[in-house]
Amino acid sequence: MGSIFKGKILSPISKSKIFFLNPGYLAISEKGKILEIGQNDLRNKYRNFSFYNFFDKLICPGFIDIHNHLPQFPLIGLSSTNLFTWLNELVFPYEDKFRYKKFAQKYSGIFFHKLLKNGTTTTSTYVTIHKQATDIAFQSAKESGIRTFIGKVMMDREVPENMLEDTQKSLQDSQGLIEKWDGYDEDRLRYVLSPRFAVSCSFQMLKGIGKLAKRYNIYIQSHLAESKTEIELIKKLYPEFKNYTEIYYKAGILSEKTIMAHCIYLDKQEIETLQKTGTKISHCPTANRFLSSGIMRYRKLEEKDLTIGLGTDVAGGYSFSMFNEMKEVIETSKTINFVNPKEQYKPVTVEEAYYLATLGGATALSIENETGSLEKGKSADFLVIDYQKLNDCKDNDILSEAKKILSKMIYCGSENIVKQVYVKGKRVI
Ligand SMILES: [Zn+2]
Structure with missing residues:
Protein backbone atom coordinates (compact mmCIF):
# COMPACT_ATOMS: atom_id res chain seq x y z
CA MET A 1 0.00 0.00 0.00
CA GLY A 2 1.21 3.49 -0.77
CA SER A 3 0.89 6.71 1.18
CA ILE A 4 -0.24 10.32 0.81
CA PHE A 5 1.43 13.24 2.57
CA LYS A 6 -0.14 16.66 2.98
CA GLY A 7 2.05 19.65 3.86
CA LYS A 8 3.59 22.87 2.63
CA ILE A 9 5.75 21.52 -0.18
CA LEU A 10 8.94 23.45 -0.99
CA SER A 11 11.21 22.07 -3.71
CA PRO A 12 13.88 23.48 -6.04
CA ILE A 13 13.37 23.91 -9.78
CA SER A 14 16.63 25.62 -10.73
CA LYS A 15 19.33 27.85 -9.22
CA SER A 16 16.88 30.76 -9.22
CA LYS A 17 13.48 29.10 -8.89
CA ILE A 18 11.64 27.16 -6.21
CA PHE A 19 8.10 25.84 -6.19
CA PHE A 20 5.81 26.09 -3.21
CA LEU A 21 2.45 24.39 -2.69
CA ASN A 22 0.39 25.50 0.31
CA PRO A 23 -0.94 22.99 0.94
CA GLY A 24 0.39 20.34 -1.41
CA TYR A 25 -0.15 16.59 -1.69
CA LEU A 26 2.39 13.91 -2.37
CA ALA A 27 1.35 10.39 -3.40
CA ILE A 28 4.00 7.73 -2.91
CA SER A 29 3.94 4.18 -4.24
CA GLU A 30 4.62 1.12 -2.14
CA LYS A 31 8.06 0.93 -3.75
CA GLY A 32 8.87 4.49 -2.65
CA LYS A 33 8.42 6.41 -5.93
CA ILE A 34 6.56 9.70 -6.21
CA LEU A 35 3.37 8.93 -8.17
CA GLU A 36 1.94 12.41 -8.13
CA ILE A 37 2.49 15.82 -6.59
CA GLY A 38 0.13 18.79 -6.69
CA GLN A 39 -2.46 20.98 -5.03
CA ASN A 40 -5.38 18.61 -5.47
CA ASP A 41 -6.38 16.38 -2.60
CA LEU A 42 -5.27 12.96 -3.79
CA ARG A 43 -7.19 10.93 -1.24
CA ASN A 44 -10.08 10.21 -3.60
CA LYS A 45 -7.76 8.97 -6.32
CA TYR A 46 -5.69 6.67 -4.08
CA ARG A 47 -8.42 5.47 -1.76
CA ASN A 48 -6.54 2.68 0.02
CA PHE A 49 -3.38 4.73 0.69
CA SER A 50 -2.33 5.75 4.24
CA PHE A 51 -2.72 9.47 4.90
CA TYR A 52 -0.30 11.67 6.83
CA ASN A 53 -1.31 15.23 7.57
CA PHE A 54 1.52 17.73 8.07
CA PHE A 55 -0.51 20.82 7.12
CA ASP A 56 1.58 23.14 9.34
CA LYS A 57 4.95 21.63 8.41
CA LEU A 58 7.23 21.84 5.39
CA ILE A 59 7.89 18.90 3.11
CA CYS A 60 11.27 19.28 1.36
CA PRO A 61 13.59 17.02 -0.61
CA GLY A 62 16.33 15.40 1.50
CA LEU A 365 26.41 12.81 -8.56
CA SER A 366 24.49 12.19 -11.84
CA ILE A 367 21.41 11.00 -9.93
CA GLU A 368 19.18 14.00 -10.67
CA ASN A 369 16.60 11.71 -12.28
CA GLU A 370 16.37 9.73 -9.07
CA THR A 371 16.46 12.29 -6.25
CA GLY A 372 17.22 15.94 -5.33
CA SER A 373 13.72 17.39 -5.79
CA LEU A 374 10.10 16.34 -5.33
CA GLU A 375 8.89 15.37 -8.80
CA LYS A 376 6.78 12.64 -10.30
CA GLY A 377 8.81 9.51 -10.97
CA LYS A 378 11.61 10.30 -8.53
CA SER A 379 12.40 8.45 -5.34
CA ALA A 380 10.53 9.73 -2.28
CA ASP A 381 13.59 11.03 -0.41
CA PHE A 382 12.16 13.81 1.72
CA LEU A 383 12.02 15.63 5.06
CA VAL A 384 9.22 16.86 7.27
CA ILE A 385 10.42 20.15 8.71
CA ASP A 386 8.87 21.85 11.72
CA TYR A 387 9.74 25.37 10.59
CA GLN A 388 7.30 26.94 13.05
CA LYS A 389 9.92 26.22 15.72
CA LEU A 390 11.81 29.14 14.16
CA ASN A 391 8.85 31.48 14.60
CA ASP A 392 9.06 32.19 18.33
CA CYS A 393 6.44 34.94 18.36
CA LYS A 394 4.04 33.01 16.14
CA ASP A 395 3.91 36.00 13.83
CA ASN A 396 2.31 34.66 10.65
CA ASP A 397 3.37 37.67 8.56
CA ILE A 398 7.03 36.86 9.11
CA LEU A 399 6.79 33.46 7.47
CA SER A 400 4.07 34.22 4.95
CA GLU A 401 6.04 33.57 1.75
CA ALA A 402 8.14 30.71 0.45
CA LYS A 403 11.27 32.80 0.16
CA LYS A 404 10.99 34.04 3.74
CA ILE A 405 10.48 30.50 5.02
CA LEU A 406 13.48 29.32 3.02
CA SER A 407 15.71 32.12 4.29
CA LYS A 408 14.67 31.54 7.90
CA MET A 409 15.28 27.81 7.51
CA ILE A 410 18.76 28.28 6.02
CA TYR A 411 19.96 30.79 8.60
CA CYS A 412 18.25 29.49 11.74
CA GLY A 413 17.63 25.82 10.93
CA SER A 414 19.39 22.85 12.51
CA GLU A 415 18.67 19.21 13.21
CA ASN A 416 16.13 20.44 15.79
CA ILE A 417 13.61 21.29 13.07
CA VAL A 418 14.03 18.02 11.14
CA LYS A 419 11.03 16.07 12.40
CA GLN A 420 10.92 13.07 10.07
CA VAL A 421 13.18 11.73 7.31
CA TYR A 422 12.25 9.38 4.44
CA VAL A 423 14.41 7.59 1.87
CA LYS A 424 12.71 5.63 -0.92
CA GLY A 425 9.41 6.32 0.82
CA LYS A 426 10.57 4.55 3.97
CA ARG A 427 10.81 6.42 7.25
CA VAL A 428 14.41 6.35 8.51
CA ILE A 429 14.19 8.99 11.30
ZN1 LIG B 1 37.80 16.02 2.17
Whole structure:
Protein backbone atom coordinates (compact mmCIF):
# COMPACT_ATOMS: atom_id res chain seq x y z
CA MET A 1 0.00 0.00 0.00
CA GLY A 2 1.21 3.49 -0.77
CA SER A 3 0.89 6.71 1.18
CA ILE A 4 -0.24 10.32 0.81
CA PHE A 5 1.43 13.24 2.57
CA LYS A 6 -0.14 16.66 2.98
CA GLY A 7 2.05 19.65 3.86
CA LYS A 8 3.59 22.87 2.63
CA ILE A 9 5.75 21.52 -0.18
CA LEU A 10 8.94 23.45 -0.99
CA SER A 11 11.21 22.07 -3.71
CA PRO A 12 13.88 23.48 -6.04
CA ILE A 13 13.37 23.91 -9.78
CA SER A 14 16.63 25.62 -10.73
CA LYS A 15 19.33 27.85 -9.22
CA SER A 16 16.88 30.76 -9.22
CA LYS A 17 13.48 29.10 -8.89
CA ILE A 18 11.64 27.16 -6.21
CA PHE A 19 8.10 25.84 -6.19
CA PHE A 20 5.81 26.09 -3.21
CA LEU A 21 2.45 24.39 -2.69
CA ASN A 22 0.39 25.50 0.31
CA PRO A 23 -0.94 22.99 0.94
CA GLY A 24 0.39 20.34 -1.41
CA TYR A 25 -0.15 16.59 -1.69
CA LEU A 26 2.39 13.91 -2.37
CA ALA A 27 1.35 10.39 -3.40
CA ILE A 28 4.00 7.73 -2.91
CA SER A 29 3.94 4.18 -4.24
CA GLU A 30 4.62 1.12 -2.14
CA LYS A 31 8.06 0.93 -3.75
CA GLY A 32 8.87 4.49 -2.65
CA LYS A 33 8.42 6.41 -5.93
CA ILE A 34 6.56 9.70 -6.21
CA LEU A 35 3.37 8.93 -8.17
CA GLU A 36 1.94 12.41 -8.13
CA ILE A 37 2.49 15.82 -6.59
CA GLY A 38 0.13 18.79 -6.69
CA GLN A 39 -2.46 20.98 -5.03
CA ASN A 40 -5.38 18.61 -5.47
CA ASP A 41 -6.38 16.38 -2.60
CA LEU A 42 -5.27 12.96 -3.79
CA ARG A 43 -7.19 10.93 -1.24
CA ASN A 44 -10.08 10.21 -3.60
CA LYS A 45 -7.76 8.97 -6.32
CA TYR A 46 -5.69 6.67 -4.08
CA ARG A 47 -8.42 5.47 -1.76
CA ASN A 48 -6.54 2.68 0.02
CA PHE A 49 -3.38 4.73 0.69
CA SER A 50 -2.33 5.75 4.24
CA PHE A 51 -2.72 9.47 4.90
CA TYR A 52 -0.30 11.67 6.83
CA ASN A 53 -1.31 15.23 7.57
CA PHE A 54 1.52 17.73 8.07
CA PHE A 55 -0.51 20.82 7.12
CA ASP A 56 1.58 23.14 9.34
CA LYS A 57 4.95 21.63 8.41
CA LEU A 58 7.23 21.84 5.39
CA ILE A 59 7.89 18.90 3.11
CA CYS A 60 11.27 19.28 1.36
CA PRO A 61 13.59 17.02 -0.61
CA GLY A 62 16.33 15.40 1.50
CA PHE A 63 19.70 17.15 1.52
CA ILE A 64 22.67 15.88 -0.47
CA ASP A 65 26.14 16.15 1.06
CA ILE A 66 28.57 15.23 -1.70
CA HIS A 67 31.77 15.25 0.37
CA ASN A 68 32.57 14.04 3.88
CA HIS A 69 34.87 11.68 5.81
CA LEU A 70 33.33 9.09 8.11
CA PRO A 71 36.37 8.38 10.36
CA GLN A 72 36.98 12.06 11.05
CA PHE A 73 33.65 13.04 12.57
CA PRO A 74 34.71 12.67 16.24
CA LEU A 75 37.32 15.35 15.45
CA ILE A 76 34.67 17.91 14.48
CA GLY A 77 35.54 21.35 15.83
CA LEU A 78 39.20 20.61 16.58
CA SER A 79 40.98 23.34 14.69
CA SER A 80 44.50 23.45 13.36
CA THR A 81 46.81 25.90 11.66
CA ASN A 82 46.56 24.38 8.18
CA LEU A 83 45.58 21.31 6.16
CA PHE A 84 48.84 19.38 6.60
CA THR A 85 49.26 19.99 10.35
CA TRP A 86 45.65 18.93 10.78
CA LEU A 87 46.16 15.77 8.69
CA ASN A 88 49.38 14.74 10.39
CA GLU A 89 48.56 15.62 13.99
CA LEU A 90 44.86 14.80 14.18
CA VAL A 91 43.48 12.93 11.17
CA PHE A 92 46.03 10.24 10.37
CA PRO A 93 46.39 8.97 13.98
CA TYR A 94 42.60 8.84 14.27
CA GLU A 95 41.99 7.12 10.92
CA ASP A 96 44.53 4.46 11.94
CA LYS A 97 42.16 3.34 14.72
CA PHE A 98 39.76 2.07 12.08
CA ARG A 99 41.98 -0.97 11.58
CA TYR A 100 40.05 -2.33 14.61
CA LYS A 101 36.68 -3.87 13.83
CA LYS A 102 34.89 -2.71 16.98
CA PHE A 103 36.02 0.87 16.50
CA ALA A 104 34.81 0.92 12.89
CA GLN A 105 31.47 -0.64 13.83
CA LYS A 106 30.75 1.83 16.62
CA TYR A 107 31.57 4.94 14.62
CA SER A 108 29.97 3.93 11.31
CA GLY A 109 26.58 3.44 12.92
CA ILE A 110 26.68 6.83 14.64
CA PHE A 111 27.92 8.59 11.50
CA PHE A 112 25.04 7.64 9.21
CA HIS A 113 22.50 8.20 11.98
CA LYS A 114 23.81 11.72 12.53
CA LEU A 115 23.64 12.53 8.82
CA LEU A 116 20.03 11.37 8.63
CA LYS A 117 19.09 13.26 11.81
CA ASN A 118 20.39 16.39 10.09
CA GLY A 119 18.21 15.72 7.05
CA THR A 120 20.93 14.41 4.75
CA THR A 121 19.43 11.58 2.72
CA THR A 122 22.28 11.19 0.21
CA THR A 123 25.99 11.32 1.00
CA SER A 124 29.32 10.73 -0.69
CA THR A 125 31.72 9.45 1.93
CA TYR A 126 35.37 8.53 2.38
CA VAL A 127 36.28 5.84 4.89
CA THR A 128 39.94 4.91 5.61
CA ILE A 129 42.54 2.77 3.85
CA HIS A 130 41.07 -0.29 5.59
CA LYS A 131 39.00 -2.73 3.55
CA GLN A 132 37.29 -4.09 6.65
CA ALA A 133 36.30 -0.63 7.91
CA THR A 134 34.90 0.24 4.47
CA ASP A 135 32.91 -2.99 4.38
CA ILE A 136 31.54 -2.15 7.85
CA ALA A 137 30.59 1.36 6.64
CA PHE A 138 28.58 -0.20 3.80
CA GLN A 139 26.90 -2.55 6.25
CA SER A 140 25.94 0.39 8.51
CA ALA A 141 24.68 2.42 5.54
CA LYS A 142 22.62 -0.54 4.38
CA GLU A 143 20.96 -0.81 7.80
CA SER A 144 20.46 2.94 8.27
CA GLY A 145 18.45 3.32 5.05
CA ILE A 146 20.56 6.23 3.74
CA ARG A 147 21.41 6.66 0.04
CA THR A 148 25.17 6.76 -0.25
CA PHE A 149 28.37 6.57 -2.23
CA ILE A 150 31.20 5.09 -0.15
CA GLY A 151 34.88 4.51 -0.90
CA LYS A 152 37.99 3.13 0.75
CA VAL A 153 40.71 5.79 0.90
CA MET A 154 43.73 4.98 -1.29
CA MET A 155 47.28 6.17 -0.46
CA ASP A 156 50.61 4.66 -1.42
CA ARG A 157 53.12 7.39 -0.55
CA GLU A 158 53.91 10.56 1.47
CA VAL A 159 51.95 9.41 4.53
CA PRO A 160 53.07 7.83 7.85
CA GLU A 161 54.27 4.20 7.55
CA ASN A 162 51.15 2.74 9.23
CA MET A 163 48.90 4.47 6.67
CA LEU A 164 50.87 3.36 3.64
CA GLU A 165 49.32 0.89 1.22
CA ASP A 166 50.81 -1.42 -1.35
CA THR A 167 49.61 -0.10 -4.73
CA GLN A 168 48.33 -3.40 -6.10
CA LYS A 169 46.71 -4.44 -2.84
CA SER A 170 44.89 -1.12 -2.60
CA LEU A 171 43.47 -1.62 -6.10
CA GLN A 172 42.53 -5.24 -5.37
CA ASP A 173 40.82 -4.33 -2.10
CA SER A 174 38.82 -1.63 -3.87
CA GLN A 175 37.84 -4.09 -6.60
CA GLY A 176 36.61 -6.56 -4.00
CA LEU A 177 34.44 -3.90 -2.39
CA ILE A 178 33.06 -2.77 -5.77
CA GLU A 179 32.03 -6.33 -6.58
CA LYS A 180 30.39 -6.77 -3.21
CA TRP A 181 28.52 -3.48 -2.80
CA ASP A 182 28.16 -1.33 -5.91
CA GLY A 183 24.50 -1.11 -6.97
CA TYR A 184 23.01 -2.63 -3.82
CA ASP A 185 19.26 -2.01 -3.28
CA GLU A 186 18.56 -0.54 -6.74
CA ASP A 187 21.64 1.70 -6.54
CA ARG A 188 20.93 3.03 -3.04
CA LEU A 189 24.52 2.06 -2.24
CA ARG A 190 27.23 2.89 -4.78
CA TYR A 191 30.97 2.47 -4.69
CA VAL A 192 33.19 5.50 -5.27
CA LEU A 193 36.94 5.03 -5.83
CA SER A 194 38.64 7.39 -3.38
CA PRO A 195 42.29 8.30 -3.95
CA ARG A 196 42.92 10.85 -1.16
CA PHE A 197 44.81 13.29 -3.40
CA ALA A 198 47.72 13.23 -5.82
CA VAL A 199 50.15 14.06 -2.99
CA SER A 200 49.55 10.68 -1.37
CA CYS A 201 49.02 8.68 -4.58
CA SER A 202 51.64 7.54 -7.07
CA PHE A 203 50.91 8.05 -10.76
CA GLN A 204 50.85 4.28 -11.14
CA MET A 205 48.05 4.07 -8.57
CA LEU A 206 46.05 6.87 -10.18
CA LYS A 207 46.31 5.12 -13.56
CA GLY A 208 45.15 1.85 -11.97
CA ILE A 209 42.15 3.69 -10.50
CA GLY A 210 41.26 5.11 -13.93
CA LYS A 211 41.29 1.60 -15.42
CA LEU A 212 39.21 0.15 -12.60
CA ALA A 213 36.64 2.96 -12.91
CA LYS A 214 36.24 2.30 -16.64
CA ARG A 215 36.04 -1.46 -16.25
CA TYR A 216 33.24 -1.31 -13.67
CA ASN A 217 31.70 2.06 -14.65
CA ILE A 218 32.44 3.40 -11.16
CA TYR A 219 32.51 6.89 -9.63
CA ILE A 220 35.74 8.54 -8.46
CA GLN A 221 36.16 11.21 -5.77
CA SER A 222 39.28 13.07 -4.72
CA HIS A 223 40.67 16.43 -3.59
CA LEU A 224 42.09 19.09 -5.90
CA ALA A 225 43.85 22.41 -5.25
CA GLU A 226 42.70 22.81 -1.66
CA SER A 227 45.70 24.71 -0.27
CA LYS A 228 48.77 26.59 -1.47
CA THR A 229 51.14 24.28 0.46
CA GLU A 230 49.56 21.30 -1.31
CA ILE A 231 50.21 22.90 -4.70
CA GLU A 232 53.88 23.52 -3.82
CA LEU A 233 54.18 19.87 -2.82
CA ILE A 234 52.54 18.75 -6.07
CA LYS A 235 55.11 20.76 -8.05
CA LYS A 236 57.90 18.87 -6.30
CA LEU A 237 56.29 15.44 -6.56
CA TYR A 238 55.07 15.79 -10.13
CA PRO A 239 57.53 18.19 -11.81
CA GLU A 240 56.80 16.82 -15.29
CA PHE A 241 53.18 18.06 -15.28
CA LYS A 242 52.01 21.54 -16.30
CA ASN A 243 49.56 21.81 -13.42
CA TYR A 244 47.75 19.82 -10.70
CA THR A 245 44.66 18.98 -12.77
CA GLU A 246 46.81 17.60 -15.60
CA ILE A 247 48.03 14.79 -13.30
CA TYR A 248 44.48 13.50 -12.83
CA TYR A 249 43.69 14.07 -16.49
CA LYS A 250 46.72 12.15 -17.79
CA ALA A 251 46.06 9.35 -15.32
CA GLY A 252 42.60 9.01 -16.91
CA ILE A 253 40.53 9.67 -13.83
CA LEU A 254 38.59 12.77 -14.90
CA SER A 255 35.11 12.10 -16.27
CA GLU A 256 31.44 12.91 -15.72
CA LYS A 257 31.48 10.44 -12.85
CA THR A 258 34.37 12.16 -11.06
CA ILE A 259 33.86 14.62 -8.20
CA MET A 260 36.77 16.83 -7.16
CA ALA A 261 36.56 18.63 -3.83
CA HIS A 262 37.70 22.20 -3.05
CA CYS A 263 39.14 23.41 -6.40
CA ILE A 264 40.20 26.73 -4.85
CA TYR A 265 43.40 27.38 -6.79
CA LEU A 266 42.78 26.52 -10.44
CA ASP A 267 44.12 28.38 -13.46
CA LYS A 268 42.26 28.93 -16.74
CA GLN A 269 43.70 25.82 -18.33
CA GLU A 270 42.70 23.64 -15.40
CA ILE A 271 39.14 24.93 -15.47
CA GLU A 272 39.02 24.07 -19.19
CA THR A 273 40.22 20.53 -18.44
CA LEU A 274 37.43 20.07 -15.88
CA GLN A 275 34.94 21.45 -18.42
CA LYS A 276 35.96 19.21 -21.29
CA THR A 277 35.99 16.06 -19.14
CA GLY A 278 32.66 16.89 -17.47
CA THR A 279 34.26 16.61 -14.01
CA LYS A 280 32.02 17.73 -11.13
CA ILE A 281 32.99 19.96 -8.21
CA SER A 282 32.28 19.65 -4.53
CA HIS A 283 32.23 23.08 -2.93
CA CYS A 284 33.08 22.94 0.79
CA PRO A 285 32.96 26.55 2.05
CA THR A 286 32.97 25.68 5.78
CA ALA A 287 36.07 23.50 5.54
CA ASN A 288 37.84 25.93 3.24
CA ARG A 289 37.68 28.59 5.93
CA PHE A 290 38.05 26.32 8.97
CA LEU A 291 41.41 24.97 7.76
CA SER A 292 42.44 28.42 6.47
CA SER A 293 42.77 26.96 2.98
CA GLY A 294 41.17 29.78 0.98
CA ILE A 295 37.94 30.86 -0.68
CA MET A 296 36.72 29.10 -3.81
CA ARG A 297 35.32 31.47 -6.41
CA TYR A 298 32.05 29.55 -6.83
CA ARG A 299 30.64 32.09 -9.31
CA LYS A 300 33.68 31.90 -11.57
CA LEU A 301 33.28 28.13 -11.93
CA GLU A 302 29.49 28.23 -12.09
CA GLU A 303 29.60 30.74 -14.96
CA LYS A 304 31.75 28.27 -16.90
CA ASP A 305 28.86 25.80 -16.62
CA LEU A 306 30.71 23.47 -14.29
CA THR A 307 28.38 21.34 -12.18
CA ILE A 308 28.77 22.06 -8.47
CA GLY A 309 27.31 20.55 -5.31
CA LEU A 310 27.91 21.22 -1.61
CA GLY A 311 30.02 19.17 0.79
CA THR A 312 30.27 19.53 4.55
CA ASP A 313 33.73 17.91 4.37
CA VAL A 314 33.29 16.64 7.94
CA ALA A 315 35.62 17.00 9.79
CA GLY A 316 37.50 19.63 7.77
CA GLY A 317 34.06 21.17 8.13
CA TYR A 318 32.74 21.48 11.67
CA SER A 319 29.11 20.59 11.09
CA PHE A 320 27.02 17.72 9.75
CA SER A 321 24.28 20.17 8.91
CA MET A 322 23.47 21.20 5.36
CA PHE A 323 21.61 24.18 6.87
CA ASN A 324 25.04 25.34 8.02
CA GLU A 325 26.62 24.61 4.63
CA MET A 326 23.92 26.59 2.79
CA LYS A 327 24.47 29.50 5.14
CA GLU A 328 28.24 29.29 4.70
CA VAL A 329 28.07 29.24 0.92
CA ILE A 330 26.08 32.47 0.96
CA GLU A 331 28.02 34.28 3.69
CA THR A 332 31.41 33.32 2.27
CA SER A 333 30.40 34.60 -1.15
CA LYS A 334 29.40 37.97 0.35
CA THR A 335 32.86 38.53 1.83
CA ILE A 336 34.60 38.40 -1.55
CA ASN A 337 33.37 41.85 -2.54
CA PHE A 338 34.67 43.38 0.68
CA VAL A 339 38.11 41.90 0.13
CA ASN A 340 38.26 42.75 -3.54
CA PRO A 341 35.47 45.03 -4.86
CA LYS A 342 37.01 44.92 -8.34
CA GLU A 343 35.77 41.36 -8.76
CA GLN A 344 32.14 42.62 -8.68
CA TYR A 345 31.28 39.22 -7.29
CA LYS A 346 27.61 38.23 -7.38
CA PRO A 347 26.81 36.61 -4.01
CA VAL A 348 24.96 33.31 -3.78
CA THR A 349 21.20 33.68 -3.16
CA VAL A 350 19.03 31.61 -0.80
CA GLU A 351 17.35 29.87 -3.75
CA GLU A 352 20.75 29.02 -5.18
CA ALA A 353 22.05 27.65 -1.86
CA TYR A 354 18.91 25.49 -1.56
CA TYR A 355 19.43 24.20 -5.11
CA LEU A 356 23.09 23.36 -4.38
CA ALA A 357 22.14 21.40 -1.24
CA THR A 358 19.49 19.38 -3.10
CA LEU A 359 19.11 19.16 -6.90
CA GLY A 360 22.61 20.57 -7.54
CA GLY A 361 24.16 17.85 -5.40
CA ALA A 362 22.08 15.21 -7.18
CA THR A 363 23.25 16.57 -10.56
CA ALA A 364 26.88 16.49 -9.40
CA LEU A 365 26.41 12.81 -8.56
CA SER A 366 24.49 12.19 -11.84
CA ILE A 367 21.41 11.00 -9.93
CA GLU A 368 19.18 14.00 -10.67
CA ASN A 369 16.60 11.71 -12.28
CA GLU A 370 16.37 9.73 -9.07
CA THR A 371 16.46 12.29 -6.25
CA GLY A 372 17.22 15.94 -5.33
CA SER A 373 13.72 17.39 -5.79
CA LEU A 374 10.10 16.34 -5.33
CA GLU A 375 8.89 15.37 -8.80
CA LYS A 376 6.78 12.64 -10.30
CA GLY A 377 8.81 9.51 -10.97
CA LYS A 378 11.61 10.30 -8.53
CA SER A 379 12.40 8.45 -5.34
CA ALA A 380 10.53 9.73 -2.28
CA ASP A 381 13.59 11.03 -0.41
CA PHE A 382 12.16 13.81 1.72
CA LEU A 383 12.02 15.63 5.06
CA VAL A 384 9.22 16.86 7.27
CA ILE A 385 10.42 20.15 8.71
CA ASP A 386 8.87 21.85 11.72
CA TYR A 387 9.74 25.37 10.59
CA GLN A 388 7.30 26.94 13.05
CA LYS A 389 9.92 26.22 15.72
CA LEU A 390 11.81 29.14 14.16
CA ASN A 391 8.85 31.48 14.60
CA ASP A 392 9.06 32.19 18.33
CA CYS A 393 6.44 34.94 18.36
CA LYS A 394 4.04 33.01 16.14
CA ASP A 395 3.91 36.00 13.83
CA ASN A 396 2.31 34.66 10.65
CA ASP A 397 3.37 37.67 8.56
CA ILE A 398 7.03 36.86 9.11
CA LEU A 399 6.79 33.46 7.47
CA SER A 400 4.07 34.22 4.95
CA GLU A 401 6.04 33.57 1.75
CA ALA A 402 8.14 30.71 0.45
CA LYS A 403 11.27 32.80 0.16
CA LYS A 404 10.99 34.04 3.74
CA ILE A 405 10.48 30.50 5.02
CA LEU A 406 13.48 29.32 3.02
CA SER A 407 15.71 32.12 4.29
CA LYS A 408 14.67 31.54 7.90
CA MET A 409 15.28 27.81 7.51
CA ILE A 410 18.76 28.28 6.02
CA TYR A 411 19.96 30.79 8.60
CA CYS A 412 18.25 29.49 11.74
CA GLY A 413 17.63 25.82 10.93
CA SER A 414 19.39 22.85 12.51
CA GLU A 415 18.67 19.21 13.21
CA ASN A 416 16.13 20.44 15.79
CA ILE A 417 13.61 21.29 13.07
CA VAL A 418 14.03 18.02 11.14
CA LYS A 419 11.03 16.07 12.40
CA GLN A 420 10.92 13.07 10.07
CA VAL A 421 13.18 11.73 7.31
CA TYR A 422 12.25 9.38 4.44
CA VAL A 423 14.41 7.59 1.87
CA LYS A 424 12.71 5.63 -0.92
CA GLY A 425 9.41 6.32 0.82
CA LYS A 426 10.57 4.55 3.97
CA ARG A 427 10.81 6.42 7.25
CA VAL A 428 14.41 6.35 8.51
CA ILE A 429 14.19 8.99 11.30
ZN1 LIG B 1 37.80 16.02 2.17
